[in-house]
Amino acid sequence: SYTAGSGLGGGSAINAGLASSTGPFFLQHRLPVEGEGINQRVRRNGSRASVAEVYLNALRSKVEIRSSTKVERVVMNDARTCGVELNSGEIVEADRVVVCTGALMSPLLLMKSGFAVEGLGRRLQDHPSVALRYSNDGLPSSTLTAHRAGGVQVIETVVGDEVWVVPALMRPTSTGVIGANDDGEIEAQFRLCQNAGDQELLLAAVTKVAADHARREGIDVPRPGREGEWLMDRLASTTPVYSHATGGCCMGEVTDRLGRVKGIENLFVADSSVFPAIPSVNPMIPTVQLAETLSDRWRDAGLVSG
Numbered sequence: 001s002y003t004a005g006s007g008l009g010g011g012s013a014i015n016a017g018l019a020s021s022t023g024p025f026f027l028q029h030r031l032p033v034e035g036e037g038i039n040q041r042v043r044r045n046g047s048r049a050s051v052a053e054v055y056l057n058a059l060r061s062k063v064e065i066r067s068s069t070k071v072e073r074v075v076m077n078d079a080r081t082c083g084v085e086l087n088s089g090e091i092v093e094a095d096r097v098v099v100c101t102g103a104l105m106s107p108l109l110l111m112k113s114g115f116a117v118e119g120l121g122r123r124l125q126d127h128p129s130v131a132l133r134y135s136n137d138g139l140p141s142s143t144l145t146a147h148r149a150g151g152v153q154v155i156e157t158v159v160g161d162e163v164w165v166v167p168a169l170m171r172p173t174s175t176g177v178i179g180a181n182d183d184g185e186i187e188a189q190f191r192l193c194q195n196a197g198d199q200e201l202l203l204a205a206v207t208k209v210a211a212d213h214a215r216r217e218g219i220d221v222p223r224p225g226r227e228g229e230w231l232m233d234r235l236a237s238t239t240p241v242y243s244h245a246t247g248g249c250c251m252g253e254v255t256d257r258l259g260r261v262k263g264i265e266n267l268f269v270a271d272s273s274v275f276p277a278i279p280s281v282n283p284m285i286p287t288v289q290l291a292e293t294l295s296d297r298w299r300d301a302g303l304v305s306g
């Protein structure tokens with residue numbers, strides 16, 4: 001039940017610059033938010049613009065975009081990629097394939113295509129985060145504050161009648177794995193806070209938040225002295241409030257510095273699955289930056305022009 005897309009601006013929705021209240025994130029967390037909005041996260045000539053405007057519009061005449069189309073597998077001919085197979089059964093031939101189906105789906109797609117690259121599916125990460133929920137004691141609905149210290153980010157935000165205080169580890173060391181079951185469906189184990197150091201740091205953050213907000217009326221908060229139990233229960237029973245999956249096709253292990261899948265000359269990965277360690281900030285901008293860096297490297301290596 002990992003949250004996907006169309007959330008606060010998450011998944012591909014954030015890249016299109018759309019924030020929608022109707023996506024699974026809002027439904028899962030029962031957020032009483034109304035309407036849709038534009039959520040522009042990159043700049044062009046000093047002004048805010050959407051990723052689609054900045055990157056796609058310049059290419060419209062050169063690319064064909066197919067909506068509602070799923071890639072089932074990457075097709076090989078000897079040791080070379082020769083295209084992709086779509087859910088319609090159509091084979092799209094290509095001299096080069098760049099996989100960018102996200103941190104959960106890119107490793108899965110490579111697995112389903114029969115690639116057995118060392119490290120594939122490993123080093124899956126997210127920012128471990130939990131929400132301590134309180135009754136709103138008079139904060140206006142647009143309130144959102146964030147502060148960071150010692151690798152912990154704490155966001156306090158008003159969600160309807162509630163105030164959510166969300167501590168998150170921004171430099172976790174625990175890693176999980178992605179695999180495919182017999183039906184080819186994804187099985188992702190994040191193993192959040194599996195390492196003792198992560199667990200101690202998040203527990204200290206939860207304990208501090210609970211103490212700092214003790215004056216508030218708690219809706220879902222740990223009882224004093226039971227913070228560890230509460231935290232482990234929340235980590236086991238809910239997905240993180242943040243949805244920042246990275247890893248699975250890590251650079252240096254599965255891919256080289258060009259994002260090229262090791263041992264396969266013309267197959268590349270260019271998305272958040274390539275990060276060898278989760279960025280210590282929210283990952284959308286670092287993912288855009290990664291794409292910029294890879295395209296510079298492709299140009300320098302003579303793989304693309306312009």
Ligand SMILES: Cc1cc2nc3c(=O)[nH]c(=O)nc-3n(C[C@H](O)[C@H](O)[C@H](O)COP(=O)(O)OP(=O)(O)OC[C@H]3O[C@@H](n4cnc5c(N)ncnc54)[C@H](O)[C@@H]3O)c2cc1C
Nearest residue numbers: 005007010011012070071101102105243271272282283284
């Ligand atoms: C609910 C939510 C909220 C988030 N909020 C924030 C935030 O506030 N700030 C932030 O920095 N980050 C946020 N993130 C994380 C951010 O959205 C991701 O890190 C970023 O989008 C990763 O980019 P990507 O290109 O790797 O993958 P994506 O943006 O997920 O792009 C992958 C694309 O591939 C498509 N796809 C998948 N499988 C296939 C297939 N087989 N065939 C064809 N297409 C396929 C998907 O539909 C998707 O369009 C959020 C994520 C979620 C889910």
